[in-house]
Amino acid sequence: MLVCNCKQISSDDVTRMVSGMPPEVEIDRLAEFFKVFGDPTRLRIIYYLSCTELCVHDLSALVGMQQSAVSHQLKILRLNRLVKSRKEGTMVFYSLDDRHVDDLYATALAHIREQ
Amino acid sequence: MLVCNCKQISSDDVTRMVSGMPPEVEIDRLAEFFKVFGDPTRLRIIYYLSCTELCVHDLSALVGMQQSAVSHQLKILRLNRLVKSRKEGTMVFYSLDDRHVDDLYATALAHIREQ
């Protein structure tokens, strides 16, 4: 790996940086994970589920979208282990399934609220 | 806003949830912000900049992408105030410009590393 010498970065430093880099698989999973939060509809769903457990119908009423759209998004959230579901009769109740969600939410909110 | 009564959620609770919901503009900015982290190339750039200040040429060598691609991504990072730039002659040095970046990175990494 060649690097220009504009700042005279030693090849040791380069080696350290490159080897400290998380493996590609992890970077990809990380990107995938952030992408899940990168959609307003999913963020609204996450917000409402942070208030209380909700069924799909209630969620779609609250976010003002069709049931199908909400189901599709819930599947993405489920696959990324951000929500879990519980079946009760014909209904499925969803709730948050990750203690990191609130942290991420709060940190990101702090960022965008700074000027 | 109508909600089914499968869990007998009081209309007071609904009002509280709905009014506690961040305004649409904020949700959109939040999604936009997370979207910035939702790309492997940008995550790699962020990682290298978390090690040290770097010029565009070095960055493109490190991430193994064309200078143009890196410039495009740096613009996105700059517009979202995650990196700042400093000009020195013909070169432009980039560095991280947000104290929340490390937090987000660490929290998300903790999530994906759990099982």
Added chain:
DNA sequence: ATAATACATGAACACATATTCATATAGGAG
């Protein structure tokens, strides 16, 4: 002046993604 280097940017293209529509499945009521 010209040449060379560093970076930025617009256009184009390929690919991903969110929503809608239609339909399928599954459970409960009659």
Added chain:
DNA sequence: CTCCTATATGAATATGTGTTCATGTATTAT
């Protein structure tokens, strides 16, 4: 059984996004 409700899912479509290519701008050197 049939009907209805709740949810899931595949296909289609419109929109968004990342990369490349070509080119533009700016600074330095000769």
